[in-house]
Every structure is written in structure tokens, then in C-alpha cells.
Amino acid sequence: METNRLIDGLAEGTLSRRNLLKGLSALGIGVTMVPYIPGRARAAGQAVYFTWADYEVPELHGDYIKKHGAAPESSFFADEGEGYQKMRAGFTPDVAHPCSYNVKLWRESGLLQPIDTKRLSNWGDVIGSLKTIPGTQHGGKQYFVPFDWGNTSILYRTDQVDIKEESWGLMWDERYKGRLATFAGANETVPYAAVYAGVDPWNMSDADLAKVRALLEKQRPLIRFYADDEATIEQAIKAGEIVAGSTWNSSSIALKNEGIPVKFMNPKEGIMTWVCGLVIHKNAPSLDKAYDLIDSMLSAEAGKFMIVEYGYGHANTKSFDAAGDKAIEAAGLSRDAEAFLKAGVFSNEFKNRDEVLKMFEEVKAGL
């Protein structure tokens, strides 16, 4: 049956049921066959890397690409919660990229395998204090290879914001109502609210939690939107739609490079610091390539790229020599990762994680 006749018949209402069914079954067969038609050649048998956006660039996987002739296959999550659910539902990447505070949950959920650091040629150059972050080791085994570290803070327009001192209080400043934005993830937004409230974000009692909740509820009407990614916040700051937003170091570099007058704040209550890194899935299909991928990302060349282009710290001490003092200073980083991380409020795991996450979701939905 010709397609035209099918469509004309359908439009004029003269199509017999038999012909319609014929057409529909042809469509059905067509649709079910599509997956079997050989499509775009997939990168054959490369390691699957499950990560945040912007980490798939070849500059970070140089040694891997040299060795295997192709880049690893990247798959993305918007936040670790989404990545976690996807893996629990059966997605099996080789390497994933959580932050240190999620490693314990992921390991206890049976998603990770211990990492044999002897197989990583760059392990010796990794900053010592990053190897022993609480929750990333278990039973004397390493479950997490630190990769990047940095800050979460407020990025604000210096031409539009008038403040006497740098404080998280800017996120509650009534003068900028409707011109502020923050991350939709509890791991990013709840800790600074706790710090501003003067409570320990990682060990909140019920009273502390209520205090933080009240602050977040007070913040909600001032917020233009809750963002799932930093790009949305960057664009809004650039356009002048918002004057300040919580974000990461890379946003600061990106906007400064575009000539936007912004400053990445160092709040008096303490800037948030974090370490993220690489883990290997328990059932990683290409284990050897997983190690190659991690090793290539630990290299000084990859580290230099992280520091210069994204403004994030890197786990390899040699990366800082490669990047040079000028780049380190421009990014607001330090060669002494331990001091840098301790100078701020280090991102840990919430003691009462389930409670905190549920609380923040309720606040966002206006409950």
C-alpha cells in the first residue's frame, strides 16, 4: 500500500479498517526493526566513563587515547543522585565520577570494587592527604581515586552587587529578590545554608535541621530558579538576569574569559570545598581499560588542563608545576591542597542524609 493512499484515506475518513491495520503493522515492523539496522559504528570496546558534563574532552584522556586509539565512551549524569539511581537500575559503566561524600553510599550499595593503586603509574604523585578522605577507604582498601578539587561559592556581578563584606548572606539579601539562583542539589545548597546558620552541616540535630530549613524557606522567594547545572547559572549571570548564584570555580573562569565583571566569593563564614574522583564499578566490563582511563586522568597534562581551563585543583602534585604559578593564582587555587581544603568547609556526607535530602526537596516544592 502506498503511503499517500494511507494518509489520504486517513484524512478523508475513507480508510478501511483492514487497510489501516495493514499500515499500522507496517509501521510497527518498521519501528521494531530500527534497532537491528547497523547504526553509527560505536567506539568498539572502549571503557565507559560515567561523569558530569565537560569531563569528556580529549585533553583529559590523552594517555588513554594514545594507548587505545580512541576516546573512552562518555555517559553523563546531571547530579550524582541521578547517576546512582541509573547504576542501581543496572547501568554498568567502567569508571564513574562521584564526589568523596558519595563514595560510602555507593560502596555500601554494592556498586564499587576496590582499586589496586599499584596499577596506577601516577598514584605516587597524588597528593597524600587526598588519598585518605573519610569514607573513601574501607577495610584497608582504596575505593576512590581523587581527581579534582575545588570550591562551591557565590559568583556575583561586581558591577551590580553592592556588598560591604563577602558573606553567604548575599543569598538572602532582599535587595536582590528574584535575581539570585542556587543549585537544585541538596549537596550543594544545604551545606552553605547550614554554614550561614552557624551549624555543622554534616552533623545536624533535628533543631539544626529546622533552623536550616527555615533559612532555605526564607531563601525560596528570592530565588529566580533552582539550577541543575552550572551552565544555566553562568548564562543567567552573563545576561544580567541574575546578579549572583552559587556555582563552582569553572564558572568564574568561563565568565571572566568572556569579559563579564564577576567575582567568585570567599565568604567570611567559610567557602565550601570538595574533592571528587574516580571509582570503578563492581562489574566493570573492561577493567584494564578502566585503570588506563584513571591513570590518564591522573597525569600531569590532564591536571594542567584542569587548572588552566577549568580552574579546578588536580590530584597530581606535578600538575601544578606544569600549570605554573600564574595559572594557579588566576584560578584562586593553592599548591597546598590540604591547607586549601581545610581553609574552607570541606564537603562531607550528611549524618542524616535521607532527612536532609527530603527536607530540601520539600522546601524547593514549596511544601
Place this chain on the structure above:
Amino acid sequence: MTSAAQSAARANPILRLGKSVQGALFRYAGLRGYILFSPTLLVLVGAMCIPVGMLVIYSFWTQKYIEIDTTLTLANYLQIFNKTSYMLLIGKSILISTAVTTATVVLAYPIAYFIAFRVHQHKIVWLILITVPFWTSYLLRVFSWKVILGYNGVINSALKWLGIVDQPLAFLLHNPTAVIITLAHAWAPIAILPIFVSLEKIDRSLLEAATDLGDGPVARFLRVTLPLSIPGVVAASMLVFIPTVGDYITPQLVGGPDGLMVGNLMHAMFFKANNWPLGSALAILSAAAITVTSLAIWFLTKHARERAK
């Protein structure tokens, strides 16, 4: 000779089984029917009944860190009912969807009317043109609206260029209105097609009869065309209303804090907060609310039609 007889004997039970199956099929029409639509039945059970059943079961369980406590409990429902704001959120989602449905149907009706009554040739071209927005990804359509309504978007740039405003209008985006506009546009084809079909089916001689009996165009429309096209309007309303209540992508991208809907909370419970049972209970309750609202619309239109007769 012997081996042939042996193989015939071995084949016999199968033959007999085949015969009895044939007999059963012949005798019971119902069995024939079930076998004929068994593929559909399997898909329906596998893709609808089992997931919905799982959702119901999950809603009576509780999340304990990583594990799920499978003791049956009403804890999730109690938690939701203890906080009126949960139900208010469902109510708000239903209100937003009602607004979306009204906007979509009101805007879709004239288009469907035009194609059904005014277009005489190449109707199919018109119908295809209407589905053009559906050819691009849903996400792209939402982003297009972000571009149109955005701070430096099409509307604001135009207003600034015309000198009407000197500061971009902030109220265009990141609020419930933006959600309504975006959803109404995205779902327009879904509403146009059923209304078109019901208008197309109307017997034109009824309209001529109404004219002969002295009805002007407006009275004719109100007394003949509109009542006869109500089934299409109801179908369109349901098709738009039901899926938009649970939408979470549009509110997340254009809604701002006040535009967030129950779908966002469900999504967050399943993903960010890792609390499937609470998410399931929310899903069940919002499905119940949708059912009640849909039934109400259906009864109201049925009642109205019966009174009109």
C-alpha cells in the same frame, strides 16, 4: 517396516495433542480470542499492570538508607496527609494543567474548525503542518520557549529595540505562566486532531437544515456544530490534561520555584532523594487526583449533553 511403525507411534502423542488443541480452539471462541490478542495482552500486563502494581506495593514500603523495608505500612501516606502542603502541590499541578488544557483546547478549536470546514483540498498537508512541532524533540521546544521568553530573549529584545521598555521584563520566564504557555504550545497537535475528527464527522446536511430553519452562523454553531463536536473536545481535554499534570521537564526549565509541579517532587524523590516509596505514594495520590478530576469533567459534559437533549 518396524522403524517406520515406531516413529509413527512416537509421533502419535504430538499429533494427538495437536488435535486436542485444535478441538479446543474450535469449541471455545473465547480461547481463540485470547490467543489472537495475546501479544497485546502481554504488552499490557508487562508494561502497564506490573509497573503500576509495583508502584502500589512500593508506596506501602519505606526507605531505610540503601535498603527498602518491606513491612507494609501507611507511613508514606500519613506523611503526605500530615502536611496539607503536599495536597496543595497536587492541587496546584491540577490547576496549572487545567489552565493548560483550557488554553490548548480554546486555541486548537478554531484551527481544527478551519481545516474541517474551510479547507477543501490538501487537508492532509494542513494536518501534517500541524504536527510539525512534534517533529523536533520536546526538550528543544521547551528551550525554544526559553529563548523566546528569556531575559535577553526574542520578546524582551524586541520590546527594548522598540523602546517600549528599558529593562527586560523579568516576569515572562520562571513562573507558572511560562509553564502554561510552553505546555499549551507543546500539546497543541494532540488537541487539534481529535477535535478535527469530530468536526469532520458532522453531517453537513444538519448545518444546511439549521440555516433553512433560520439560524444565523453564530446560532448554528452554538446549536449544531459545538454540541456535535463535544466528544472531540472532551477527548482532546483528557489527552492534554492527564499527561501534563505529571510533567516535570517544562516546570524545571521554565517554571522557577513557583512553577514547580508535583512531577518535579516525584522525580526528586526517585532520583535526588533516593526515596522510591515516598515517590510512589505521591505518584499514586496524584494519579488518584487526576482520575477524580477526569471523571468530574466526563460526568459534567455527560450531564450537560443530556440536559441539552
